[in-house]
Amino acid sequence: MKRQVIALGGGGFSMEPDNLALDRYILSQSEEKEPRICFIPTASGDKPEYIRRFYEAFGRLTCKPCHLSLFEPLFQNLHDFVLEQDILYVGGGSTRNLLVLWQEWELDGIIAEAYQNGVILAGISAGANCWFEDGVTDPLNGPLYAIEGLGMLSGSICPHFDGEIKRRPAYLEAIGKGTMKEGYGVDDGAALHFVDEQLIHVICSRRNTPAYKISRQGVETFEEAIPAAYLD
Known part of the structure; x- marks a missing residue:
């Protein structure tokens, strides 16, 4: 049973409500x-407006949408509810808050089990950070810093690589100093698709929107553009 992660740098229903190409792609990976x-x-x-926009978007697509709230739980058994899904789509916001709450509810372990059982993991921004060993997060009115994710995927990720002015320089500096592992810078509108922990596709909802492989030699960092397949 193959394991899949689709990590969005930005885009999807929450940023491009009139362009659901990345969301359609996520759905298309399910059998x-x-x-x-x-x-x-x-x-x-669990912002109500964010949840509303999810249902509004996916209600137009061929799927069975639902949501998982830890603030107003509607499930009877969290483990069974998660394992019944085909795709888990994690939204953006605070990566730190997400990880703390998941650990408190033991949801991190449940999701890891779901991943091993073939449930597709997807997400944007914080919902991309969480799958890697390291991610870049930005606290309110503070500098960006590295945060440990769940480690399903090795290395690091920086979502919104081109979309937020502080992201790229902070990420490159952290890799250059060795405080973050080498990884990927992912522009808004681009996504990485991993199968069995190997990157197999980069796709984008905006023309000429690549992702970047970021590596380090000494204190020097290097960016290698990875061309993305445009989703019409």
């Missing part, structure tokens, strides 16, 4: 004709 996709908005504090 189910009408996949069960569960939105997990923990990182935003």
Whole structure:
């Protein structure tokens, strides 16, 4: 059973409500004709508007949408609810808050089990950070810093690589200093698709939107553009 992670640097329904190309791509990776996709908005504090926009977008697509709230739980058994899904789609917000709450609810371990059982993991921003060993997070009115993720994927990621002015320089500096592992800078509108922990595709919803492999030699960092397949 193959393991899949689709990590969005930005885009999707929450940033491009009139362009659901990345969301359609996520659904297309399931073998189910009408996949069960569960939105997990923990990182935003389960903002009602964010949840509403998810249902509005995925209600237009061929799927069975639902959401998982840790603030107003509707499930009877968290483990069974998660394992019943075909896709878990994690929203953006605070990566730190997401990880703390998941650990408190033991949701991190449940998601790891779901991943091993073939449930597709997807997410944007904080929902991309969480799958890697390291991610870049930005506290309110503070400098960006590295945060440990769940480590399903090795290395690091920087979402919004081109979309937020502080992201790229902070990420490159952290890799250059060795405080973050080498990894990927992912522009808004681009996504990385991993199968069995190997990067197999880079896709984008905006033309000429690549991702970047970031490596280090000594204190020097190097960016290698990875061309992305444009999703019409």
